[in-house]
Amino acid sequence: xxxxxxxxxxxxxxxxxxxxxxxxxxxxxxxxxxxxxxxxxxxxxxxxxxxxxxxxxxxxxxxxxxxxxxxxxxxxxxxxxxxxxxxxxxxxxxxxxxxxxxxxxxxxxxxxxxxxxxxxxxxxxxxxxxxxxxxxxxxxxxxxxxxxxxxxxxxxxxxxxxxxxxxxxxxxxxxxxxxxxxxxxxxxxxxxxxxxxxxxxxxxxxxxxxxxxxxxxxxxxxxxxxxxxxxxxxxxxxxxxxxxxxxxx
Amino acid sequence: xxxxxxxxxxxxxxxxxxxxxxxxxxxxxxxxxxxxxxxxxxxxxxxxxxxxxxxxxxxxxxxxxxxxxxxxxxxxxxxxxxxxxxxxxxxxxxxxxxxxxxxxxxxxxxxxxxxxxxxxxxxxxxxxxxxxxxxxxxxxxxxxxxxxxxxxxxxxxxxxxxxxxxxxxxxxxxxxxxxxxxxxxxxxxxxxxxxxxxxxxxxxxxxxxxxxxxxxxxxxxxxxxxxxxxxxxxxxxxxxxxxxxxxxxxxxxxxxxxxxxxxxxxxxxxxxxxxxxxxxxxxxxxxxxxxxxx
Numbered sequence: 001x002x003x004x005x006x007x008x009x010x011x012x013x014x015x016x017x018x019x020x021x022x023x024x025x026x027x028x029x030x031x032x033x034x035x036x037x038x039x040x041x042x043x044x045x046x047x048x049x050x051x052x053x054x055x056x057x058x059x060x061x062x063x064x065x066x067x068x069x070x071x072x073x074x075x076x077x078x079x080x081x082x083x084x085x086x087x088x089x090x091x092x093x094x095x096x097x098x099x100x101x102x103x104x105x106x107x108x109x110x111x112x113x114x115x116x117x118x119x120x121x122x123x124x125x126x127x128x129x130x131x132x133x134x135x136x137x138x139x140x141x142x143x144x145x146x147x148x149x150x151x152x153x154x155x156x157x158x159x160x161x162x163x164x165x166x167x168x169x170x171x172x173x174x175x176x177x178x179x180x181x182x183x184x185x186x187x188x189x190x191x192x193x194x195x196x197x198x199x200x201x202x203x204x205x206x207x208x209x210x211x212x213x214x215x216x217x218x219x220x221x222x223x224x225x226x227x228x229x230x231x232x233x234x235x236x237x238x239x240x241x242x243x244x245x246x247x248x249x
Numbered sequence: 250x251x252x253x254x255x256x257x258x259x260x261x262x263x264x265x266x267x268x269x270x271x272x273x274x275x276x277x278x279x280x281x282x283x284x285x286x287x288x289x290x291x292x293x294x295x296x297x298x299x300x301x302x303x304x305x306x307x308x309x310x311x312x313x314x315x316x317x318x319x320x321x322x323x324x325x326x327x328x329x330x331x332x333x334x335x336x337x338x339x340x341x342x343x344x345x346x347x348x349x350x351x352x353x354x355x356x357x358x359x360x361x362x363x364x365x366x367x368x369x370x371x372x373x374x375x376x377x378x379x380x381x382x383x384x385x386x387x388x389x390x391x392x393x394x395x396x397x398x399x400x401x402x403x404x405x406x407x408x409x410x411x412x413x414x415x416x417x418x419x420x421x422x423x424x425x426x427x428x429x430x431x432x433x434x435x436x437x438x439x440x441x442x443x444x445x446x447x448x449x450x451x452x453x454x455x456x457x458x459x460x461x462x463x464x465x466x467x468x469x470x471x472x473x474x475x476x477x478x479x480x481x482x483x484x485x486x487x488x489x490x491x492x493x494x495x496x497x498x499x500x501x502x503x504x505x506x507x508x509x510x511x512x513x514x515x516x517x518x519x520x521x522x523x524x525x526x527x528x529x530x531x532x533x534x535x536x537x538x539x540x541x542x543x
Binding site: 077078080081082083084085086087089090093094095097098182186187188189190192193200204213214217220221224225228229 | 385393481482484509526530
């Protein structure tokens with residue numbers, strides 16, 4: 001099976017000159033799969049972390065403390081209105097070099113967080129800032145009477161938030177959340193700039209060595225079309241599964 | 250451009266009781282309510298942002314030895330160069346927005362066409378350019394568009410920043426197309442029917458009746474797209490266009506590559522983009538609110 005695929009792409013190269021090295025060269029294939037795995041790792045971790053940041057931020061935004069509210073607002077405003085690429089550079093180069101670092105046995109600098117971890121941190125914060133706003137709009141859409149009913153049943157503020165408000169708010173803001181998470185998956189390509197070996201980075205390496213820019217570009221476009229398509233499909237399934245009976249349609 | 254956050258603030262920002270006599274009940278005070286508007290909530294935010302920046306910059310400053318100049322001096326000395334780079338970013342974003350809006354309006358109208366072939370083709374193009382990461386599109390244009398084209402025997406050179414502008418115009422086109430389609434869809438069908446009964450042709454209906462009504466609806470999302478593209482222009486530095494981020498890296502190297510300079514220099518870039526995009530963001534939110542109530 002694999003042999004036939006490899007032979008087919010080899011023949012494609014010999015007959016048409018379209019050189020898809022990834023599909024017959026084991027070395028390039030491994031690099032490509034490694035990049036794909038890194039993109040998936042980035043995507044899954046940043047989506048989960050940004051959801052957590054959004055939920056906590058939205059909770060803090062309704063807290064009685066003015067200081068906390070101001071902090072969350074400042075975070076949201078600052079991260080929404082600055083370029084994510086500069087944020088990544090600021091965190092990785094700026095903060096990363098200020099933090100104390102250990103030395104390896106060879107005397108090399110071993111920072112606390114490596115480039116992959118910094119990419120995850122800064123991308124999560126970037127998407128988390130958007131999620132805070134999205135969740136807040138969802139929470140505002142939950143009727144006040146529902147919260148009061150929960151309070152009357154003896155829920156504490158935190159418990160009411162977790163069991164009553166958040167599940168309802170999540171359903172209200174899912175369309176906006178879909179958009180943001182898809183955007184986040186696309187933004188993971190920016191990790192390329194700090195040499196995180198994700199799909200774009202791997203594909204760039206392959207095309208600079210094998211001189212097949214057009215073919216690898218097509219592979220790259222197809223890869224992201226499939227990745228984004230898969231995420232859209234999953235989110236739509238989720239949206240349908242979470243649908244509140246009796247609303248819409 | 251004026252900062253819209255300034256306008257919502259009442260003139261007297263002093264303590265409550267300023268407008269009335271001492272001893273007045275709180276209900277008698279004139280402007281107590283207007284101070285809790287949504288615009289004012291961002292005042293502490295500014296302070297926090299600056300505190301955060303200072304918290305990062307100050308240790309760096311303290312680390313700087315007596316021989317080398319402090320990070321603040323470095324930033325001030327190179328600010329003119331860096332601001333030139335920023336102006337270039339703004340120029341690229343404006344041109345990309347212009348091109349993308351023109352192409353996107355056409356594409357959006359094509360998505361509403363009666364013929365199924367044109368409609369489906371336009372829909373496919375829109376979906377592809379919307380769902381591919383912007384950086385990938387940028388790579389696509391930078392690597393696959395030649396560095397010069399020959400039009401009617403005249404060689405036209407395409408410098409890298411022109412190609413980058415095209416690269417940014419593609420996602421703008423797809424997003425604007427979606428905005429146009431959504432706005433046209435939001436006009437009541439009765440408008441179409443009324444125009445048809447007055448014997449307007451389809452083209453006349455679209456240009457004279459439907460699109461003028463859409464313009465107002467399209468403004469806030471269109472400005473949103475602009476803010477996004479303005480922030481995305483820094484990605485051009487990855488593909489080798491000399492703009493603000495490239496210059497920042499060069500300035501850092503020119504100052505001896507001291508690691509404590511990274512945070513102030515990139516912080517300055519963040520600040521520039523924040524000061525440019527934040528007013529746009531507030532204005533968008535205000536327009537959205539205003540059009541919503543009507």
